[in-house]
Amino acid sequence: MIGALLLCVLTSHAAAALQLSGRLEWVRKVELRAVENGVVDDVLVTPGQHVDQGELLVRMDQREAQAGSLEAKAGVARAVIALEDAERELARTQELFDRGLIASEELKDAELLEAAAAAELESAKAKQAAADVLLERTELRAPFDGIIVAKHAYRGAVIYKTLQQQPLIAVAPTSQMLARVLVTSDILRRYRPGQPAKINVRGRVRDGLIYSLGVEAVRIDPEGAVYELDVIFESQPDEILRPSEFVQVTLP
CATH class of the missing domain: 1.10.287 (Helix Hairpins)
Structure with missing residues (x-):
């Protein structure tokens, strides 16, 4: 009798878990721009390159x-x-x-x-x-350990600080990633930042925490408004995880 009751509780707990498909996103992406007019003297990085905090990325004419x-x-x-x-x-x-x-x-x-x-x-x-x-300010350095996401700086280019349509360099950290899922408002209301979650990345399941809950709807479906829910987890630079990769997220 006790064993049957325990099995029932475990089955009910497992049924409460919610599995959703999501995609990877950067935790943040920092765009570096020239703050003074000048000419690009040297560019020392390329997209996809890992950099250390403080590493020189771009040097202007000094x-x-x-x-x-x-x-x-x-x-x-x-x-x-x-x-x-x-x-x-x-x-x-x-x-x-x-x-x-x-x-x-x-x-x-x-x-x-x-x-x-x-x-x-x-x-x-x-x-x-x-x-x-x-x-x-004639030098752009990495604000943290990360990966070069984009490069729009080339040697000899004349840069005007008020006319920069694109950043010279964009950097994202590689120590953490976000798994983003889309949920309805009913599901969103069940959770709070800091709650545990599981993320299946390429067949490897790892622990994460709910990082943020969407405030504004990304779209309106017949079932109701749809919001973003982000789960943060630790990653390693050598994993080469990329945004938009599909993952499976399990919410408690």
């Missing part, structure tokens, strides 16, 4: 940016010298004031000159930081 950085560094050096001169002059003036040889107005003038020199140094440092940012 000559103008490098000149600006050098000029900014020279401005900092001049400001440092000016501040040192102002500090020496303030020390000399303070000594004369302490000995009663000059009036307090002259000491105040020296203090103002020293403060102005200190401010000029901070301004020069800010200009150097801005110049360094412009130099950094």
Whole structure:
């Protein structure tokens, strides 16, 4: 009697599982564009290539940016010298004031000159930081470990930051993938993000978690509105999984 009851419970639990056909999608795809006008100097990647975080992907012509950085560094050096001169002059003036040889107005003038020199140094440092940012922007680097999804950058191409119809490079992470299924609103209401799920990819079943539930319908069928439900799972770069591959998703 107990065995029959247990079998009934297990059968009921198995029947509650929902198997759906889905397709793979990237968890996210980052599009990299030039943020300043320039000319492409070198492209170091091709579509399908795996890259590490921080790896150089595209280099723009750096000559103008490098000149600006050098000029900014020279401005900092001049400001440092000016501040040192102002500090020496303030020390000399303070000594004369302490000995009663000059009036307090002259000491105040020296203090103002020293403060102005200190401010000029901070301004020069800010200009150097801005110049360094412009130099950094001549290089596009991988924001994370991933795969090159698209490349629209070619050596010698002239890039205008306001006229880029396509990204120079698109990168997607390979450590995780999404399995996307389409469900009706009745099914969607059964689940919450974080619930476990199973994904069958090329005959291999792996564990996943419900990642997101669609908010807007992708289409309206006679049975009702249809929404996207995404399941996230871990993957390996050497698996070479690709978006739009068909998979089977089992929901609890």
